[in-house]
Amino acid sequence: KYTITYQTKSVRDTTKLDSAGRYNYENEDMQLLIGDKVSYFYSVTHHTYMENLRKSIDGNNMLIPTSNTARGNLTMEFYRNYPVGKSTYIDNVLSEEFRIVEPLEQPQWDIIADSTKQILDYHCQMARCSFKGRTWTAWFTTDIPLDNGPWKLCGLPGLILRAYDAKQQYIFNCVGMKQAKEDENITYSSDFDKYAASTMKEFVDYQRKAIPEDILATQGIKIEVPEEMKAEMMKALAKPQPSNPLEL
Structure with missing residues (x-):
């Protein structure tokens, strides 16, 4: 949990x-x-x-x-x-x-090769998808192998720590987690x-x-x-x- x-x-x-x-x-x-x-x-x-x-x-x-x-x-x-x-x-x-x-439902993601970012000291990779009328970019970490994320964004081989749509009208940024x-x-x-x-x-x-x-x-x-x-x-x-x- x-x-x-x-x-x-x-x-x-x-x-x-x-x-x-x-x-x-x-x-x-x-x-x-x-x-x-x-x-x-x-x-x-x-x-x-x-x-x-x-x-x-x-x-x-x-x-x-x-x-x-x-x-x-x-x-x-x-x-x-x-x-x-x-x-x-x-x-x-x-x-x-x-x-x-x-x-x-699960978005159909394209994982972007050689994309890296550090978020909360976790090594993250980028993925993109078109889902529910918006184009989404997500940063996920396989260090936390949970296929979950904000809202309905899920299905990646690690927890989504950051996600935003192409117009940046919705931005989700992980700032903390605990057991x-x-x-x-x-x-x-x-x-x-x-x-x-x-x-x-x-x-x-x-x-x-x-x-x-x-x-x-x-x-x-x-x-x-x-x-x-x-x-x-x-x-x-x-x-x-x-x-x-x-x-x-």
Whole structure:
């Protein structure tokens, strides 16, 4: 059992660039938990944010934090080989929850000869693949013979320590790893089985078109925000949000 931490950079809105023409990245820490048969990938940053948000909810009034608390851009939870031979992808668009169960897939990698790099003192090799609409570069180490990595990137003869797509809209960079304790187990909430069974295409389409104001209204959720933020918040909620899904 291992716990791998990836410092992750992702772009939510590809149309917004800084003065030098560079993307505005969202930064978060994600973890890959590797068990004997199942692995689990999730955002620690988003998980922590949601835990704190739940504590602030009073009835049906959701209090929007005014601080610059990191909330995480990648909200999915991904289980590989659960159920056996399949993967389970859990995600949400505001209060709409989705459960996507698919057959296990493995990218078809080309390992680049004579490519070397040191990452966290591990000798790494480069590999490339086209997968789920993006071209990926990965650096893996055979010093850790686990065919796993961030998100759905797997199938190399060693653990992936760094991965990024060709446009560098998603960057996963391993910053630490440790052996998990014996009593640390990967858990799957029974609540997930109540989520709507969906396909990745249905989820991505919904994510692109969803208008937050409509979703929250159907759930009977009222949002309270400070008066000085109200006009800007309502304007933002009345239109689809920027969407740059990991899978295209």
